[in-house]
Amino acid sequence: MVGEQGAAVASAEAPSRGAKGANGPAVTVRDAVFRYGSKTVVEESSVDIPAGSITALIGPNGAGKSTLLNAIAGLVQPASGSVTVGSRNGRTYRTSYVLQETKVNPTLPVTVREVVSMGRYAGRRPLRLLTKEDRRMVDEAMERTNITHLARRHLSRLSGGERHRVLLAQGLAQDHDILLLDEPATGLDVVSIQAVRDTIRSENAHGCTVIVTTHDLAEAWDAHYVVLLAGRVVTAGPPGEVLTASQLTAAYGLGLMNVEGTHLFLDDPHHDETDRHHSHERSIHLESDPIDLHHDEHNH
Secondary structure, three states: OOOOOOOEEEOOOOOOOOOOOOOOOOEEEEEEEEEEOOEEEEEEEEEEEOOOOEEEEEOOOOOOHHHHHHHHOOOOOOOEEEEEEOEEOOEEOOEEEEOOHHHOOOOOOOEHHHHHHHHHHOOOOOOOOOOHHHHHHHHHHHHHOOOHHHOOOEHHHOOHHHHHHHHHHHHHHOOOOEEEEEOOOOOOOHHHHHHHHHHHHHHHHOOOEEEEEEOOHHHHHOOOEEEEEOOOEEEEEOHHHHOOHHHHHHHHOOEEEEEOOOEEEEEOOOOOHHHHHOOHHHEEEOOOOOOOOOOHHHOO
16 A cells, blocks of 8 residues: 555455354465465465464574465465455455564655555455545554654655554454454564554454464464464464474574573574573563473483
């Protein structure tokens, strides 16, 4: 919608907002294979994403996270197999897709309110006038992302974090039952990260299925459901079943350590003691009960 890519909508009809209580999964992937040219980027994979959940797609760079998210949005098709968005009462869920802020052209001569308002045109006939309900939803989306005070400011005058919140508001302004977020916290300031997290929780509390790609394992630990990818779906399930030493090592190919019981380190198996104490940028803090990551060969 904005610049090269903004919030995108995919699917035809939509039910009333929310997928909780729906029959069947929000998304069903069956034997799906994805290729770019002759290169296979995701090998044959199957997974069901629960309706009404917060689901995290995790894995190393090039694991297929964004490809799967694009497929759910209807932007790419599998070379074989299928990706099916669920439905309720015979109507397919509508998805709202918020991509990374870095893919948006910040020099467009449009105001924040105009960008958010574009969300109300998604999936509708062009050039129609916004209704009173449209304007109300735009106002609500801006308020929820804390950008109401920026309404008349041009996109080019915003910080990266502010621009990302504008795109998030654009996605929220769309009619949707499934919210897709591609690396929503990447490169953001603390205020914007908290705004994104609050929005995810709020959307889910109102019955929306939220599917997010992330490199942050702590964020994945807070999700209801986790899909671990490494060129294929390695495993999927609740965080406590997926975020284990053996599963993460299989996906990341890295040594894993449990430090002081609450910090998870991703590190080279041949690390030394100095590296371990100076690699905090590669560690996360598990606010929930820590998972058991002890490996005898890595304990010091």
